[in-house]
Amino acid sequence: MNIFHHIRDKVEKALKTLAGRGVLPEDTDFSHITVEAPRDPAHGDVTTNAAMVLAKPAGRKPRDLAEEITALLRDDPDIGSVEIAGPGFINMRLSEAFWPRLMDAVLELGEAYGRSDLGQGLKVNVEYVSANPTGPLHVGHCRGAVFGDALANLLEETGHEVTREYYINDAGAQVDVLARSAFLRYREALGEDIGEIPSGLYPGAYLKPVGKALAEKYGDSLRNMPEEEWLPLVRDFAIDAMMDMIRDDLAALGITHEVFFSERTLHESGLIDDTIRELRERGLVYEGRLPPPKGKPPEDWEDREQLLFRATEFGDDIDRPLVKSDGSYTYFAADVAYIRDKLARGFRQLVYVLGADHGGYVKRLQAVNRALSGGEAELVARLCQLVKLFRGGEPVRMSKRAGDFVTLRDVVDEVGPDVVRFMMLTRKNDAPLDFDFEKVTEQSRDNPVFYVQYAHARICSVLRNAREELGEEVFASAGRPDWSLLKDEAEMTIVKRIGEYPRMLEAAAKAHEPHRVAFYLQDLAADFHALWNKGKESPHLRFILKDQVDLSLTRLAFLRAIRYCLANGLHLLGVRPVEEM
């Protein structure tokens, strides 16, 4: 039950009637019409800009057109009153008979309240995290991980067919460095004194268990091999170990990807070769030269003829090289093949959740998508800004030396997955985020995680109490809630907020902005806390009133509806609603 869709249908029906009468052109475009809640509740429950948007095509003044539209809406039983305001807004107040239907629907739908078919089953691939398999995830990965996961949930909830995917960068030089680093730890495990880890190798202690495991598996047989023989063995072993670790870290945050896609398989299966052949056939590549990079001294710049993708024809600033000077493929070449593969798997929306430092990469990805999908698919890139860590207001210092960085696991272990997940979504993705270890575990108003959880727990507390206070027999013989008993302004504020939930989810999904769910939950929690406290000054507003059973039962049903809304939103964010604090 989405009240805004409901009213929109009525408005569009009225507009079609007007089109039939010749007031509007037959082919009028309705796409810019909004049907939404006005910012000021005094303006009513639902407002539409239809008259203002269509005034020009109709060749009439907005307020005149509004008159014609309202005449057709006025008799609708769901609409209590209609008014024209300001430059031509049509403000509607829903009839008293309408709200009970909404509340009944919320209770009936329960955990399904908010789901929609907005996406029409569109196949969406959400790629997120995709960290190099060379070490544990650090805090920097946290935000993208949580953002991507919440976005995937959000899209799923709004009717998209979602695949969560992780791209494993297991083909480049950095995994050879990983192999050499692991080999050193292997020699260490065999009793050798390896001294200090040479610069250029990964110094982290997390490779020690890998070295030990290698020693157990291979004994000292690797030690006598030439590098070209042991390296592939050690590399594959180490990558597997790193990916196991990464999967564990993600699991600790409640994140599970459906597909882990290996870059190396693109090389080995010949998919990149195929892709480049196809590009050649379609005339999308050519041999050419690039200008040297600007802004940087071109130290080792070598002007050469190379194979270039015609990215500029698809909106990029410069054509992009596919082959390195040593003849191997660039990272970009693999990415082209990867996009081609995603399209071949039927995805029509490719979502990339990236760190802000990859901003420069977006245009070329979009160029590839345009070239290969011919406009059939959309590529959406979302950039996550970095997270600054604090402890009691003081910045947490991290030095890259000796692997002394804060890992994702450190953070989750200290404050818990729910706090991490919620906090990561309390800011728009492209705004920097401060994360203070002390503040996020504080139990106070300025900690949004706590604030929302507390509202949920309070509701559960009342629901628990009610059984004792009112007696089991009251519940056994309870009829349907009489929603007309909810008359107070604070109660109606909440009813309307609940009504906005489905629309908020759709807007968030369209914009790919899961943080809106977090903000909505804070608003709903605030509405609830306000009502709670109002019950202190005005005892008749309390939820449990022993001498008014029908009213109490209705308010308890009301609480269950609020609870569904809070819990559903929290679930989307991957945060567990708690029943007690």
Next chain:
RNA sequence: GGCCCCGUAGCUCAGCUGGAUAGAGCAACGGACUUCUAAUCCGUAGGUCGAAGGUUCGAAUCCUUCCGGGGUCGCCA
């Protein structure tokens, strides 16, 4: 130098992809507990939406140009 992101109350940020008098929280000040959990709530105060133009019924939002902060810029991934 090119491209991308950001600039909104003293601070941290929202602002529903063009709507009505720009909103929360923190900090400041003044109030509300014999509790269904005061871990909360109510009230007061606080603004040339970085600047200037433009688009139109209407701009914090869209376009152009500046100012300031961050990121990025072939053969790393």
